[in-house]
Amino acid sequence: MIDLVIPAIVSCIIAFFVVFVTIPPLIKFLEKRNMAVKDMNKKEDIMVVRPGGPSIILGIIVSEIVLYGFLQLNEILAIIITTTAAFAIGYVDDRKVMGGWFKPVTLAFAAIPIILFGVYDTDLAFPLFGEVQIPALYLGLIILMIPITGNTINSIDVLNGVASGFMVIASFSLSICLFIVQNYEIAIVSLPLGFVSLAFYKYHKIPSRIFPGDSGALTLGAMYGSIAIVGGVEIIAAVALLPAVINSFLFLSSVKKIVEHRQIKGKPVEHTEDFKLKSTVDITAPVTLVRLILTGGPLTEKQVGIVIFKLALFSGILAIITAFLMGVRI
Amino acid sequence: MRKGLYSFLFGMWILMILGGGIVVTILGPIEITGYGDANWVISSIIKAITAIILVVIWILILLKMKNWIFKKQIQS
Numbered sequence: 001m002i003d004l005v006i007p008a009i010v011s012c013i014i015a016f017f018v019v020f021v022t023i024p025p026l027i028k029f030l031e032k033r034n035m036a037v038k039d040m041n042k043k044e045d046i047m048v049v050r051p052g053g054p055s056i057i058l059g060i061i062v063s064e065i066v067l068y069g070f071l072q073l074n075e076i077l078a079i080i081i082t083t084t085a086a087f088a089i090g091y092v093d094d095r096k097v098m099g100g101w102f103k104p105v106t107l108a109f110a111a112i113p114i115i116l117f118g119v120y121d122t123d124l125a126f127p128l129f130g131e132v133q134i135p136a137l138y139l140g141l142i143i144l145m146i147p148i149t150g151n152t153i154n155s156i157d158v159l160n161g162v163a164s165g166f167m168v169i170a171s172f173s174l175s176i177c178l179f180i181v182q183n184y185e186i187a188i189v190s191l192p193l194g195f196v197s198l199a200f201y202k203y204h205k206i207p208s209r210i211f212p213g214d215s216g217a218l219t220l221g222a223m224y225g226s227i228a229i230v231g232g233v234e235i236i237a238a239v240a241l242l243p244a245v246i247n248s249f250l251f252l253s254s255v256k257k258i259v260e261h262r263q264i265k266g267k268p269v270e271h272t273e274d275f276k277l278k279s280t281v282d283i284t285a286p287v288t289l290v291r292l293i294l295t296g297g298p299l300t301e302k303q304v305g306i307v308i309f310k311l312a313l314f315s316g317i318l319a320i321i322t323a324f325l326m327g328v329r330i
Numbered sequence: 331m332r333k334g335l336y337s338f339l340f341g342m343w344i345l346m347i348l349g350g351g352i353v354v355t356i357l358g359p360i361e362i363t364g365y366g367d368a369n370w371v372i373s374s375i376i377k378a379i380t381a382i383i384l385v386v387i388w389i390l391i392l393l394k395m396k397n398w399i400f401k402k403q404i405q406s
Contacts, residue, residue: 126350132358136374137381235350242339253393289335292400296332307332314336318343325347 001184007070008188015063015192019199022055027203027210039208041159041301043275051094051213052204056196057087060223063192075230076189078117079223085110086150086222090215103154103218107147110222114142119230126235127325142229148248149225149241154217155251156244158290161205162305163212166244166312167197167220173240173316174224177323178231186231193223206302236326240319243311247289254287272298334399341395349388356380 030036030049039046060083068076089106092098114120122138123131134141157163171194178187197220203209212220228237238245266285269277276298279291293299293307357380362373 124353126354127347129351129354130358132354134357134374134377134381135370137378140378235346239343239346242342243335246335246338246342249392250396253396292335293332311335311339315339315343318339322343322347 004071004184004188007067008191010070011063011067011188012191012195014066015059015195016199018062019055019059019196020202022058023052023200023203023210026052026055030210037211039160041271041275041277042207046207048208048211050211051091051215052200052210053087053090053094053213053215053217053219056200056212056216056219057084059196059199060192060219063196064189067189067192071185071188073185073189074117075119075186078114078119078230079189079226081113082110082146082226083219083223085113086146087215087219090150090154090213090218093214093218103151103214104147107150107218107222108143110150111142111146111225114146114226114229115139121232123232124234125232125326127322128328128330130329141234145225145229145234146222149228149237150218150221152241152244152248153221153224154214155248156289156308157212157217158288159206159301159305159308160208161201162308163217163220164197164201164204165305165309167224168194168201169309169312169316170240170244171197171220171224171227173319174227174231174233174237177233177236177240177319178227180320180323181233181236181326183231183233186227190227190231193220193227196220206305233323236319236322239322240316242315242318243289243308250287250289250292269294276300277304337399338396341399342392345388345391345395349384352384353381356384 027049036047036049039048061080064076064080086107089103089110093103120138120142122135123133124138125131153163153167156166171190175187175190175194178190200212200216204212224237228234266282267280268285268288268291270280272278277290277294278298279294289308290304293304357377360373360377360380362369362376365372
């Protein structure tokens with residue numbers, strides 16, 4: 001445990017500062033190329049550059065390679081390759097509008113390195129009840145997990161700072177859980193995800209100076225899913241991600257098919273005169289987490305973000321309780 | 331409404347834990363013998379079908395729970 005302290009500190013510092021230092025030049029680069037979109041939740045015509053994915057993936061790759069130098073774990077290589085593949089898929093979607101099925105299908109292929117490296121345990125662990133051995137079924141779970149976590153984080157990237165802030169809370173909760181279940185090496189491997197998200201949040205928080213884009217959101221989500229698999233904490237990871245899972249669940253159960261957000265015609269949220277967000281009464285619009293939050297009355301973008309962060313903290317606490325329950329048998 | 335969201339989160343968590351118990355109890359003991367090398371494949375197929383059925387039931391319960399919690403919140 002003690003010999004993991006130095007790799008942990010070094011990789012966390014690198015993860016944070018690579019993103020923190022590379023974002024300003026990336027913003028200038030994207031501004032020069034006019035790669036900006038309108039911030040829909042601002043009264044004025046504010047353009048925000050995207051994608052921030054390149055800085056995020058750089059921070060992850062550099063910090064994880066440093067960790068590989070210390071730990072020599074195949075798990076790290078699998079995480080790097082899967083996460084990089086997810087970044088590439090997101091970057092294609094950032095540059096060219098792809099169909100609703102593009103990301104789920106291609107992200108399933110991104111999970112293959114985890115299988116090829118054999119860095120998974122086919123025993124699925126549940127709190128209180130123990131483990132169940134599902135060798136063939138588990139391969140299907142790996143293939144499903146990366147598209148689910150990637151798209152789930154992407155679907156919550158709707159307001160300034162929400163995706164990165166949510167990821168800070170969820171990933172640090174997951175790291176704490178990995179320490180609780182005494183999977184120290186993967187806990188250390190997971191820490192850069194939180195620090196990369198934290199550094200990106202500095203520029204993504206309201207008012208955003210850069211958006212992560214699909215490349216950034218899928219990178220964060222895919223890395224989270226990879227850590228859950230190689231760390232053997234799939235259930236705990238799902239619990240920490242519950243608010244985003246609810247968002248996807250509400251969206252899918254109201255739309256009843258897999259579509260891109262931009263293909264939806266009905267608007268779930270509109271603006272009041274003072275530009276607060278309010279829920280619409282449009283029955284054709286999808287039900288989303290933000291829409292449900294706003295049924296209590298109009299809120300500012302910042303207030304909605306705070307509600308989502310509180311929900312993330314709540315599910316983070318539930319995830320930590322779940323981690324403790326892993327050691328309890330009934 | 332926010333109280334409803336926390337209730338829904340908590341309900342989902344409880345369903346996950348209970349669902350885990352059902353998975354361990356039902357899927358764990360499934361073992362097929364008498365088919366030689368095909369034992370593993372047959373038991374995997376049965377486990378997969380059972381798991382899919384459990385997930386579908388889980389989603390249906392979740393949908394019911396969502397409607398119940400949020401309708402109650404809207405009415406109040």
